[in-house]
Amino acid sequence: MGVARRGKATYETTNVWIRGTGSVVGPNEGSGPLKGQFDRVWPDEQNGQTTWEKAEQAILSEAYDEALRKSETDWSQIDLVVGGDLLDQIVTTNFNGRTHQRPLAGVFSACATFTEGLGVGAMLLGGGGLERVMVSAASHHQTAERQFRFPLELGYQRTPTAAWTATAAGAVVLANERGPLRIEAVTFGRVVDLGGKDPNDMGSAMAPAAYDTIQQHLADTGQSAGDFDAIFTGDLGHFGVEMLIRYAQEKQLDLSEVLDDCGRSLYDADQQDTHNGGSGPGCSASVFAGPLARRLVQGDYRRLLLVATGALFSPTTYQQGESIPCIAHAVAVVREEASR
Amino acid sequence: MDSEKARYQQLTQEMMPRRPVLRNAIMAFVVGGLICVVGQCIQWFFMHQGMSAKEASSPTAVVLIGLGALFTGLGWYDRIVKHGGMGGTLPITGFANAMVSPAMEFRTEGLVMGVGARLFTVAGPVLVYGMTAAMVVGAVRWLITGVA
Numbered sequence: 048m049g050v051a052r053r054g055k056a057t058y059e060t061t062n063v064w065i066r067g068t069g070s071v072v073g074p075n076e077g078s079g080p081l082k083g084q085f086d087r088v089w090p091d092e093q094n095g096q097t098t099w100e101k102a103e104q105a106i107l108s109e110a111y112d113e114a115l116r117k118s119e120t121d122w123s124q125i126d127l128v129v130g131g132d133l134l135d136q137i138v139t140t141n142f143n144g145r146t147h148q149r150p151l152a153g154v155f156s157a158c159a160t161f162t163e164g165l166g167v168g169a170m171l172l173g174g175g176g177l178e179r180v181m182v183s184a185a186s187h188h189q190t191a192e193r194q195f196r197f198p199l200e201l202g203y204q205r206t207p208t209a210a211w212t213a214t215a216a217g218a219v220v221l222a223n224e225r226g227p228l229r230i231e232a233v234t235f236g237r238v239v240d241l242g243g244k245d246p247n248d249m250g251s252a253m254a255p256a257a258y259d260t261i262q263q264h265l266a267d268t269g270q271s272a273g274d275f276d277a278i279f280t281g282d283l284g285h286f287g288v289e290m291l292i293r294y295a296q297e298k299q300l301d302l303s304e305v306l307d308d309c310g311r312s313l314y315d316a317d318q319q320d321t322h323n324g325g326s327g328p329g330c331s332a333s334v335f336a337g338p339l340a341r342r343l344v345q346g347d348y349r350r351l352l353l354v355a356t357g358a359l360f361s362p363t364t365y366q367q368g369e370s371i372p373c374i375a376h377a378v379a380v381v382r383e384e385a386s387r
Numbered sequence: 388m389d390s391e392k393a394r395y396q397q398l399t400q401e402m403m404p405r406r407p408v409l410r411n412a413i414m415a416f417v418v419g420g421l422i423c424v425v426g427q428c429i430q431w432f433f434m435h436q437g438m439s440a441k442e443a444s445s446p447t448a449v450v451l452i453g454l455g456a457l458f459t460g461l462g463w464y465d466r467i468v469k470h471g472g473m474g475g476t477l478p479i480t481g482f483a484n485a486m487v488s489p490a491m492e493f494r495t496e497g498l499v500m501g502v503g504a505r506l507f508t509v510a511g512p513v514l515v516y517g518m519t520a521a522m523v524v525g526a527v528r529w530l531i532t533g534v535a
Contacts, residue, residue: 097495098495099495193492197488197509198488198489198491198492198493198508198509199465199488199491199492200459200460200462200464200465200484200487200488200491200492201465201484201485201488201489201509202464202465202466202467202468202469202475202476202481202484202488203465203468203469203476204411204468204469204472205469206406207404207405207406208403208404241391241392241395241396242392242393242395242396243396243399248399248403251399251402251403255395285404286402286403286404289402290398290399290402293398293402294395294398
C-alpha cells in the first residue's frame with residue numbers, strides 16, 4: 048500500500064485495484080456504437096420512475112448493484128462512497144445515500160467528476176485504513192436539459208458543436224485486494240480557461256484543460272503518449288478532439304495516434320443526431336465501467352489513461368457573460384500482468 | 388495569457404464546423420410557408436361560413452394556437468422546429484409551443500411553483516419586448532398621425 052508523489056501534480060498508488068465495475072445506460076446510449084458492452088440498457092429514459100430526477104437516481108442505483116455483484120461485494124463492505132453528478136446539490140448521489148447508508152463523500156467537477164472520484168478514492172485507499180471504496184458518477188439527458196437548457200418539448204435548433212448529455216451511470220469498486228485492473232497513478236488537474244464562452248461548444252473550451260492535465264501526467268511520470276495503448280478524454284466530442292489534437296500539436300505533443308473520446312464513441316453522429324457527441328458525468332463513467340474496462344480485461348489495451356473533462360460553469364455565470372472555466376483529471380489504469 | 392486566449396479563440400473560430408445556413412434558410416422558408424398555407428386555408432374556411440376576412444382572423448389564430456399546443460403535447464413540434472428553425476418558431480404555433488412546453492415540463496414541481504412560476508420562462512421575453520415594441524410604434528404613430 049502507498050501513495051507516492053511524482054512531479055508536480057501526480058500521485059502513484061500501489062495496491063489499489065479495480066474489483067468490479069457497473070454500467071447502466073439509456074436506450075440511445077445502449078443502441079449506439081458501444082451496443083452490447085454495458086451491463087444494463089434501459090428500454091426508455093424514464094423506466095417507470097415518476098420524475099426525471101428519480102430516473103437519474105435509479106440508474107445510478109442500478110450501476111451500484113452491478114458493480115457490487117461483479118466485484119462480489121456487499122454494501123456493508125464498502126467503507127466509503129465517493130461520487131457525484133451534474134444536478135444542483137448533487138442530489139442524485141446524495142439521495143442514493145439514503146438507501147445504501149454507507150459513508151458518503153460527494154465530489155463535483157462537472158463532467159470530470161468520475162476521474163476526480165477515482166483519483167480521490169485511489170489515494171484514500173493507497174493511504175491506508177480503508178478496504179473498499181465505491182466510486183460513481185451519473186447523468187441523465189432530461190434532467191440536464193431541464194437544468195441547463197430548455198423544456199424538452201420546446202422546439203429549437205442545436206448547433207453542430209452542441210453536446211448531448213448522456214443518460215448513463217458508472218460505478219467502480221476499488222479495493223486493496225487484487226482485482227483484474229490496477230490504478231497506477233492519478234493526476235489532478237487545475238482550472239484552465241482560454242476564454243470560451245459558448246455553452247453550446249464545451250468541447251473546444253475543455254480541450255486546453257485536457258491538454259494541460261495530459262502533459263502534466265506525462266511530464267510527472269516521465270512517459271510519452273505512446274506509452275499508453277489509449278488516452279480517452281471524457282466528453283470533448285468530435286470538435287473537441289480535433290481541437291485538442293491541433294492544440295497539443297502546436298505544443299509539440301502528438302496525440303493523434305492514441306487519443307479517443309468517451310463522448311465521441313458513445314453515439315453514431317450520423318444516425319443518432321447527437322451532434323458533437325455525448326457529455327455528462329455519466330458519459331465517461333459508463334464508457335469506462337463498460338466498454339473500456341472490458342477492453343482492458345480482455346487484453347485489447349494494457350495501459351489506459353482516462354482523462355475526464357469538465358466545464359465548470361452554471362446557467363447563471365454564462366448569462367452574466369463569464370467565460371467557461373474547465374478542468375480535467377487523469378487516472379492511469381493498467382491490466383494486472385502489465386503492472387508487475 | 389491574454390494573447391494565448393485570443394489566439395486560441397481564433398483557432399476555435401477557424402476550425403469550428405460550419406452551420407448549414409443555406410439548407411436551414413430553405414427549410415425555414417418551406418416549413419414557415421406551409422404553416423402559413425394551413426393558416427390561410429383555416430381563414431378561408433371561416434370566411435366560407437360567412438365571416439369577413441377581418442372577423443375570420445381571430446378564430447384562425449385560435450385554431451393555429453390549438454394545433455401548436457396539440458403538436459407540442461404529442462411531441463411533434465420540437466421535431467418540426469428542429470428542421471424548420473425560425474420557420475417553426477416565428478408563427479403563432481411556435482408561441483403556443485413556447486407556452487405549452489414549460490407547462491408540460493414543470494408540472495412535476497407542482498401547479499404553483501412549477502407550472503405557474505415557470506410558464507413564461509420562454510415566452511416571457513417575447514411578451515415583454517413584443518408589447519414594448521407595440522407601445523413604441525403606437526406612440527410614434529400617434530405623434531405623426533394623431534390617430535391613437
